[in-house]
Each structure stands twice: as C-alpha cells, then as structure tokens.
Amino acid sequence: MNKKDNAILLISCPDRQGLIAAVSEFIHSNNGNIEDADQHVDRRSNVFFMRIEWELNNFNIDRNQIEKEFLPIAEKFNMKWTLSFSKDKIKTAIFVSKYLHCLYDILYKYREGQLHLDISLIISNHSDAADIAKQFGIKYVIIEKNKENKIKQEEKEMALLKKHDIDTVILARYMQILSKKFVDNYRFKIINIHHSFLPAFVGAKPYEQAFTRGVKIIGATGHYVTEELDRGPIIEQDVTRVSHRDSVEDLKRIGEELEKFVLSRAVRWHAGKKILVYKTSEGNKTVVFD
Amino acid sequence: MNKKDNAILLISCPDRQGLIAAVSEFIHSNNGNIEDADQHVDRRSNVFFMRIEWELNNFNIDRNQIEKEFLPIAEKFNMKWTLSFSKDKIKTAIFVSKYLHCLYDILYKYREGQLHLDISLIISNHSDAADIAKQFGIKYVIIEKNKENKIKQEEKEMALLKKHDIDTVILARYMQILSKKFVDNYRFKIINIHHSFLPAFVGAKPYEQAFTRGVKIIGATGHYVTEELDRGPIIEQDVTRVSHRDSVEDLKRIGEELEKFVLSRAVRWHAGKKILVYKTSEGNKTVVFD
C-alpha cells in the first residue's frame, strides 16, 4: 500500500513535443523527486497519456497550491488532468445483491490493507450480506427495488451516497441496472464486474449463454458503468479454460474465482489512480498504468 | 502419431444403463484390447458420448465385418456412430488466401509427422502460396473469386475436391464465405480459424474491433463451418493478454500465434477422431476427447 506522501498527476492531451520535459521539469525545478512515471501515446487518435507520481516531502510548492502552479502548463498543452494525493483514500460504497463472493473478497483484502480505499457503506436490495457487513464493521443499508419503485429507490441511494460523501461505487455482483441519471452522477466512478469475457455474452445469465454456445474458455470483465448495458470502458479481464465436462454450475463456481480476481484488480487500480479513460469510435477504452 | 492398427468408435445416444458394459464387452469378448476409452454425459440433454479405441491385432472380427457385428448393439441403444481406423488418413484440402502463417504452420507440422492426415490439395483465390505449396510438394490450384463468379467457382472447387476424394477442408485464413450448398456437402468436415474469441467480434476485422473496444485479452477460435457465419460448433479456443500499448498491428502479430496454435490443435483432434458434435438450443457444440 502506498503510505507515502506523494502527489499524482493523471494527464491526457493531444500529443505534442516537449510534454514529458515540461511536466518533469515542473516537478524537478520545484525539488520534487519522481517516484513513478509512465506515458503512452495512442497513435491513431494522437492522444498522449501520462501518470506521474512524486514525493511531496521536500517539494517547494504547498499541496494546496500545486493546481494553481501547474495550471499554465496544463493550459499550454490543452490537458485534461486530475491531481490527487496518495494519502487520500477514495470514499467508496459497495452495492451487492445475493451473490456474496466478490463482496467478501474485497472486504477481506480491504481489511488486509491491500486496497487503498475508505469503504464506508454497503447498499443492497436484500438482507443477505448484513452479517458480513457487521462482521467487517461497515454500515449496511437495505434498499429494496422492484420495477415500480426503482426510480424512487435510486433517489434514496443517491441521497445516501451524497450524505456519506461517496466518490466511487463498486457493483459487487449487484443485479440491478442503474439509471442514466445515476450513471451520469458518477461518470467513470462506478466499477462493475460482469461475469463474462465481454463483449461476448452481454446481459443476463452469461454462464448459461457460455454453456449453450459451447465456448472452451470463460471470462470475467471489470468495467466502468455507462448508460449502455455492459458497454462501458473495460478495465480488466481474465479467463480460464473449461471443457465439455463442466456443467453450468461448474462454470459458475469456476467463474467466481475470475470475478473476484478481476474486480479486486480493477478496484485496486482505480484506488491507485492508475486508470485513464478516453473516447474511441466504439465508445470508451482505458489506459491502465499498472 | 498413431502408427498402430486400431479401430475407433465414436458414439452418441440417449443415456441409458449398460452402455459402457455393452460396448466394452463387445470388444473384450472378441479379444480386443482397449487402448483408450472416454465417456461423457450431458446431463441437460441426457446424451451419452463415447470414444473407444482398441487394437485390431488379435481382434476376432475382420475389420470389414466390425460394422455389421456392432450394428445390433448400436440399434439397441439408438446410437449415432462412426467407425474408423487409425491407419486411415483423412484426405484433406487446405483453402488459403493471402495470410500464410497458418498454412505454413500446418504444413510444417504435417511434414514433421505431427498431423495424421493426407494433405493432397491446396486451393487459393490468389497465387501467394504457390511457392510454399511447391516447397512442400503439394498440388496448388488457383480459383479466383469475385462477387459475380462466386457460385460458379465454388462448383469448380467442389468438383476438384470430389476428384481428389477430399473428406476434410481446412480454411487456413481463407477470406471467402462458402455457400450453404458447399457447407452442406461437408457437414462438420470444414474447419475454420476465426481470429477472435468467439462469440466476441463475429465477422470482418476482429482485431480492429478488439482494439476499438479496448479488450484486455484477445483470442482465436477453431470451429466447424455451418451456414451461419462464425456460428458453427467451437472446437478449440485460446487467448493472450494485450494492453493499451498494443496497436492493431501488434494485435495482428500476437494473434497470429494464437491462430496457428488453435487451428493446428483443432485439426489434430479432427484427424484423431476426437470430436463429437451435438445440437443445443443455441446451435451446436462439441465434445472433444483430447
């Protein structure tokens, strides 16, 4: 875990000469020590991406002034950018329904100090996870949903998120689709685990679909939620081999491992500010500086 | 490679008590030594699958009489079944266009004795592979195709296949869609390599699609060709991890390895009579006794 006192810049902008020099010189000339730097250029769209992390220890600029001081460089290069600090933990809520393996996995890793987050709220449409929440000492709120009350209940959820100052939402096998309004409020802040290798088997019952189609490999996909179902930018995927001997129940059991693994990696990268999202002709995709 | 003189039974039928006993007793009571046996039951559809291979050396029934002698058992259990002999090599043609890596890979493995086939014909809509065919000593026929002459040219192809007594067709990145008539003539005898992890990225330019969608893993799929594009029963799949750093060109290059690997495994299993195809609600799937 990052226990250092570092600043992190996430940058995307049109690719241009002098970008790396400008950013690294900004840090160096103010006595910052670069701990980690990574760049990428998408040659098709000519977009430059950068993640740079430096120590604040002897840095000459006060943390509250960094944004202001960096602004001229950002403007010169037409950057989209965010500044964050390694000491700040993202306020996070988990949404869950009746499948609890992903919730369990995240809470265990959270307690072990493997996820640099502040998980302060679990919301569910069922009571199944109440005991687990209690055991990990996290507030648990049941907000039941059906077709009729869905919009009203979402308002309650959003009010609750606001009240708890939540920045990021993890959908740990939450079996409800969120409205466009909800998604817009948390743009690239909602991480979902879909239990297939997207874009294969979008929608309901992907393991059933995989079994019926007779694929030889199954997968799981962690992605940011957008208004289009299972179409948001992919953060991480993993797969495992199956065979004709595996029943649908086997696929579910085997897939659980993938889901846990993929979701926790996606959350970890999100927590570490390692992910940049950008637009393509087909929607959005991610750069992950892992 | 199978250099033994064995008989192979591939069986599928409704699951019923006594199946294994009946088949193994048939072989044993006629002094056959079982070299390999594998079974599977799809519990959903209650279908039983079996592949059993035994030595003909001291077998009491002449190879020409086995079908006749086995018929009563087959009828009793309502079996679909095929009998084949390990010494017989499947007469095979390869279709190829301009991407030659799969062709090369198969011919190399063929020459090394890793594929128990008799490859006697290469058909292409281009001249690109002529040198390779020559180098491996295999007859090469160019049958050019365009939208206008497609049906007529296919007739030529089918006549050629018939003349050479071809049983199986390998589409080694053959960039033409075959007609329903062609497919019907070679039902589950045409093996195609599709350069994506099906059912993701059906159709043209799957690497482009994968790049634009931003998947973190790419794949290749070997399948039997049916009248529906890229919807035939899957024989084998494999995948590899990619990242935002990989361009479309990188995906193509990395994918070539997968394509070779997957196609040659699918061909190998087909040649070894390891594959059974059966119907599901979604089309067809395979049992592969590897």
Next chain:
Amino acid sequence: MNKKDNAILLISCPDRQGLIAAVSEFIHSNNGNIEDADQHVDRRSNVFFMRIEWELNNFNIDRNQIEKEFLPIAEKFNMKWTLSFSKDKIKTAIFVSKYLHCLYDILYKYREGQLHLDISLIISNHSDAADIAKQFGIKYVIIEKNKENKIKQEEKEMALLKKHDIDTVILARYMQILSKKFVDNYRFKIINIHHSFLPAFVGAKPYEQAFTRGVKIIGATGHYVTEELDRGPIIEQDVTRVSHRDSVEDLKRIGEELEKFVLSRAVRWHAGKKILVYKTSEGNKTVVFD
C-alpha cells in the same frame, strides 16, 4: 456438490485386456447405472487407472457387501483399489499459521457448499486465526511449537486428530515441517500449498527467490506431503505473469490468489476422490480425474 447416493471405485493395476469390461459388467449386471467413468494408462509403466462412479439406488448389492462382491475381480486383475460413497464426507482438519487467506478461502467455500468435506478442527501454532474459526463455528486449538518441543507437540496434534477421527489434513500455509512419523500416519492424506511453481524454489521464501532470480511467471503448487520437503506428488499448479515492475510484496499479494485457487482445487479433487497416486523413478505423481 455430490448429493447423490453413489459408489466410487478408484483402481490401479497392471494394464490388461478386459479390465473395463469386467468392472462395467460387474456394475451393470447388478443393475447399477454408471454416472461417470474415466480411465488412463501410463504406457511407460503399463499401469491402468480407473475411477468409476455409479448410482446405488437400484443397485442389487447392499453397500456393505460391495467390497466382498468385488473382491474376486480385484484379485483377478491384481488391483489396488478403494471403494467410497459420495454421501460420506471426509473428516478434515486444517493446520494454519499466520497467513490466513487460504484458510479463509476454504472456509468460505466450505460454507457455500462447494467442498464436500466435514471440517471439524483447526490447529495452529498461533492465535491469529481464532476469530475466523469462531466465526465459522469450527473448533480451534493452539499448539505452539518451537525447536525443542516440536516432537512432543506433534504427539498432541496426532492425538487430537485421532480423537476427532480425522482422515485428511490441509496445510493452509502452515509454516512448520511435519515429522516422518506424522507423514507416515497420513500417507497421501496431507495436502500442502507451496507458494511456488515446484520444483522451482523449493523451501523457504519462494517469492524472494523468484524475485531475485527474475522469473517472468510465478506459481503455486498443491501437493501431498511426503517425508521429503516439497517433493510430494503434485495435485495441481497454477501460474500468473509478473514483470520487473512487481516488488516482492507484489509477488506475495499476486501469489495469494494463486495459492487460494490451487489449494481449493486440490482439496476439492481430494474430497471428490478424483486423485490416484503412483510411483515413478523420481518419486510419486498423480492422476487427477477432474
């Protein structure tokens, strides 16, 4: 999970004609319906392996009489064999030290009904896992060990295992080496998870070793414990890619996932009587009928 009332035979013997016919005929003629059958022949050593599972529902032989009735066949073919019943759950103890992720994972899957065992005892040389044991309602006994008292403490452990009628021991990252006497008492009944891809990095601190050697892939190995450290027959292995960017701490964290996955699969196969062990020139290896 296997909730049926089935009998399972695990057989190994010199390969000989008529084996499958004899076993399947024994079951069929007594009105048993074979649910699953798998065979293997190691051609080098000419050893035949079989696992066959059938329904007891309408079986003509009482379960207590099956051994007696099968004995003539077993003797004729010189079989090593064990008969077990799917309804019987193996009495199991878990040994653990301070790393708790594997314990946690097994108990979670156990509670979810994914492991067909009866886990009735957890033994540790530390108190760290006491809370987890309590939470899952399993008896927890601390038996501290140091160089001086090791043998004496092992006697206590063995007495405890005997008292609880324990058949199988899972070493879920138990950081103590067991004596030859202990191992002999539980021959192929002790499953250990080693945190490397054996035979690479035998012994202490495998992640340190992997980091220093600069391997590009790390692994975990589930194996039966024998008197030779990390040399017992391998049940399952898995691996994952790492890079120069991963520190030793990263390798440990990433490896935890592998350890959980591999250990739980090995335990699952053991619980389902899917594993046969046999001797080779280099020790022992396994046949896993997964």
Next chain:
Amino acid sequence: MNKKDNAILLISCPDRQGLIAAVSEFIHSNNGNIEDADQHVDRRSNVFFMRIEWELNNFNIDRNQIEKEFLPIAEKFNMKWTLSFSKDKIKTAIFVSKYLHCLYDILYKYREGQLHLDISLIISNHSDAADIAKQFGIKYVIIEKNKENKIKQEEKEMALLKKHDIDTVILARYMQILSKKFVDNYRFKIINIHHSFLPAFVGAKPYEQAFTRGVKIIGATGHYVTEELDRGPIIEQDVTRVSHRDSVEDLKRIGEELEKFVLSRAVRWHAGKKILVYKTSEGNKTVVFD
C-alpha cells in the same frame, strides 16, 4: 516494424532526483520529439532504468555527435548507457542442431518483416538445416563438434562471427554448451531457448524431467547465456497446462509451441533494444520495456 529514423537511449544508474527531467530536457531542448519513454526503479537496489526513443528528423544534433553531447549528463548521473538507432539492424547469427522448429519460426517471421534484424549466418553441428537455410537464402556453415575438437571448432565459429561482423547469436535449440571464452565475447548478446520453466529442470532432457516429476504445467524460457548453464538472466517465459494424459512425446510437441513463441519474443525485444540487464545477489535479471 520500426521504419522510422529514431534514436534510442538505454540507461541504468543509481536513482537520483532530476533524472527524467535531465534526459527529457536534453532531447526537447534540441528539438527532438519523444516517441516512447519508459522508466523503472528497483527499490531494493535503488537502480534507475530508462528507455527513451525520439525522432531524429528535426533533431538539432547530428547523430554522430549525440554521444558526445549527451556525455556530460551521463557522467553527472553516473550512467551506464548505450545509444542506438532504429534504422540499424543488429547483425545476427543463428546456431542450430537437429530440432528445427525454432529456426523455422524465426526465419519465417524474419522474412515477414516481424524481426528487425539482419540474419546473415546460420551455424550448425549438423547438416539438417541446410535446406531451410537455402530456402531462406542465408549462408549455412557446418561446424561439427565432439568432445575432442570442441575448443578448436569454437575458435572457427568465433572467427566466422567476426568475419561476418556478428553482434548477436541466437541459439535456436543448439545442443552444445559454449565455452566461457565464447560467452565472454558476446556478453548478453547470446539468446538461448531452454525448454523448461527455469529454474525448474535445468540441464538435459527437461521434458523427461517434467514428465517424471508429474508437473501440471510445462514451460519454456528465453534467456541470455552466461558461463553458468541455464542460469543467465531470463528475458521471457511462457507456460501451458498439461495433464497425466500427456506422454513425454506430447510434452515435446506441446512445448515446441512455447519454445517458438518465447524465443521469438525474446529476440524481438532484443532487436528493439527493449532489454536492460542488471546484477542481483543471485546473478542477473532483466528489465524488459515491452
């Protein structure tokens, strides 16, 4: 393939503040456009690694003067460094014995333009590959070796390499151990493919060793050759799952695919100047900026 006219700096030095700023500023202030930059710090040894590539198109310094101009920065930071140019192709020889699949694979990819090398010589202790060399139009020299003449023959080999101005040697399953003198002459310039997942199964017959030990996964390792057998810094590894059903011959066949894949990736990275080697307590390891 890199068809651009770029300069590439590979740097390693003690980690210190201002490194990235100094290097990027050197390039930028001389009107160079950075195409690719990657850094890494090994926190244990506090060593900084960098690979930076920039366009020479409008660069103000003549390519012959870059070394001289960069020297003050290199000296200030105590750098080990190499400068190379993307247009220069490394002069390469391949050594091969009787297994030809790796040779074939490399030559095919070379001809396809996937390997940015100049392969001008193939040396073998056998005549087996003569036809392949001819087919690809590359000079083939047979230098037979036995225990008695080994040193003398190596002198011939080295003379030949010198005559052809060879920089890099690929051992494509060359079944001879090279002397310390040979290795010293081509320090981190000799790439070997070892057919196991090192450090497991060092030395002869690794597939036999893997079979006897009963591993569930086999691998291949591409590494630089040092004077210690199979102990040189690892460049790339890959693995694949096997089972008890696979004979030693199956392992060999399956492993061939891994060997080709791993060796060609290692060669590709070497050709692209993506690899840095550094010392650890256990020998050497690599940073691969892929």
